[in-house]
Amino acid sequence: MAQRKPYHHGNLREVLLESALQLIAEEGPAGFTLRELARRAGVSHNAPYRHFRDRDELMAAVAAQGFRELKQAMLRASRSGSDAIDRLKRAGLAYIRFALNRPQHFSAMFESPTRVQTDYPDAAAASEEAFSTLVTFVKNCQEEQRFPAGDTREFAMLAWSMVHGVAKLATTGRLRHRSTVEILKFAELVIDNSLPTGR
Amino acid sequence: MAQRKPYHHGNLREVLLESALQLIAEEGPAGFTLRELARRAGVSHNAPYRHFRDRDELMAAVAAQGFRELKQAMLRASRSGSDAIDRLKRAGLAYIRFALNRPQHFSAMFESPTRVQTDYPDAAAASEEAFSTLVTFVKNCQEEQRFPAGDTREFAMLAWSMVHGVAKLATTGRLRHRSTVEILKFAELVIDNSLPTGR
DNA sequence: TTACAATGTGGCCATTGACCACATTAGAAA
DNA sequence: TTTCTAATGTGGTCAATGGCCACATTGTAA
Numbered sequence: 001m002a003q004r005k006p007y008h009h010g011n012l013r014e015v016l017l018e019s020a021l022q023l024i025a026e027e028g029p030a031g032f033t034l035r036e037l038a039r040r041a042g043v044s045h046n047a048p049y050r051h052f053r054d055r056d057e058l059m060a061a062v063a064a065q066g067f068r069e070l071k072q073a074m075l076r077a078s079r080s081g082s083d084a085i086d087r088l089k090r091a092g093l094a095y096i097r098f099a100l101n102r103p104q105h106f107s108a109m110f111e112s113p114t115r116v117q118t119d120y121p122d123a124a125a126a127s128e129e130a131f132s133t134l135v136t137f138v139k140n141c142q143e144e145q146r147f148p149a150g151d152t153r154e155f156a157m158l159a160w161s162m163v164h165g166v167a168k169l170a171t172t173g174r175l176r177h178r179s180t181v182e183i184l185k186f187a188e189l190v191i192d193n194s195l196p197t198g199r
Numbered sequence: 200m201a202q203r204k205p206y207h208h209g210n211l212r213e214v215l216l217e218s219a220l221q222l223i224a225e226e227g228p229a230g231f232t233l234r235e236l237a238r239r240a241g242v243s244h245n246a247p248y249r250h251f252r253d254r255d256e257l258m259a260a261v262a263a264q265g266f267r268e269l270k271q272a273m274l275r276a277s278r279s280g281s282d283a284i285d286r287l288k289r290a291g292l293a294y295i296r297f298a299l300n301r302p303q304h305f306s307a308m309f310e311s312p313t314r315v316q317t318d319y320p321d322a323a324a325a326s327e328e329a330f331s332t333l334v335t336f337v338k339n340c341q342e343e344q345r346f347p348a349g350d351t352r353e354f355a356m357l358a359w360s361m362v363h364g365v366a367k368l369a370t371t372g373r374l375r376h377r378s379t380v381e382i383l384k385f386a387e388l389v390i391d392n393s394l395p396t397g398r
Numbered sequence: 399t400t401a402c403a404a405t406g407t408g409g410c411c412a413t414t415g416a417c418c419a420c421a422t423t424a425g426a427a428a
Numbered sequence: 429t430t431t432c433t434a435a436t437g438t439g440g441t442c443a444a445t446g447g448c449c450a451c452a453t454t455g456t457a458a
Contacts, residue, residue, distance in 0.1 A: 009406080028312045030229065033445060044407050046447090051405090055446070111310050113227045114372040127373075157374060158389050165364025173313040175356060190357050194393040208437080234414060243438045245416090250436090254415070 024104035060120035066105030067126035084140040099167035223303040259319035265304030266325035298366035
């Protein structure tokens, strides 16, 4: 179950995951093939099947890793926040920054069919954990009386929708080819505009 | 250039586009193949190449058609609005309703690689037109003094990000398997929360 | 030392996208 | 009406892919 040290290659599993990211980066999520992965790792076209049941499972593993990194990025960014609202905002910006810096991961996480999420418990758990992190930030805002009371998850989904929309449009090149800095500035506008400060 | 009436089959081009939607609906955007399309249309595996240069071009055609329908849906929905803000809001809800009712189109429009958008002028134009429609709604809000003055396109992108985020999360099954009605209610919450009524 | 299970290999097959040369037929030109 | 050309559809073919098989290799534990 857990990845023990590989025997012949060294650490095929990790190398495959890394190569997958590179390939996705180079040719998009559709342009990553198991055989090309094997080629880059210098193993036969069948070796990957010892570590992943099929292509989808490898994709799910990439997505799971992405969700874990996303969670860490949000936690890290929030630490420098002055209050709950500021921490939530910084986490949101970190979400978008993650999407911009790791578009490969981001597309693997969200462009794969729905059932990949449900069929692979690891990916589903990582996804849920990332969302829970967001829920916690929102709850803190409510506890500090900066947010109206009410369904915490509902507010969290609202916040999620915001940043996800910006991230998706940005990573698919729909926000007028801008620089990362400009996009993050725009993201700040979006976040500030939708925080219920005046409610 | 323009699709004239097909000779042998009858109207292969249209049938292919329809079948593509069905296939995308059944097995996701990745599970649609030119050969399966041909099979369903009862023609040889090569016939589609007379109407589309390759798989991507067919995909782009599906996307273009989707953008046109999206535009129409927004215009239709906005008609019953009482003022500019209300019309914008109804257009936004129509956007999300479109994504929920036509997930096949929606994924074809936004899950394909960026270059598909730029390489196929028809799809790019349809996309731009849909966005322009949104810009017009925002501009009307500004003219009615319901929105602060400023960069109209910036506000339009903000509105777009909002509804796109909800639509994307909803169609990828991340908003807790809800009914369409519940999702639209949530969408209303999101939209109301971010309209700059209090600014 | 031996046995076993984890890991990697080559062979194989159906499917796919894409190209080719060739057949058919609609519709303009005669 | 007949002819001819270009649009449309067909079968053949190729390389690449995902996935399965039996078999080979090797770390590790008995």
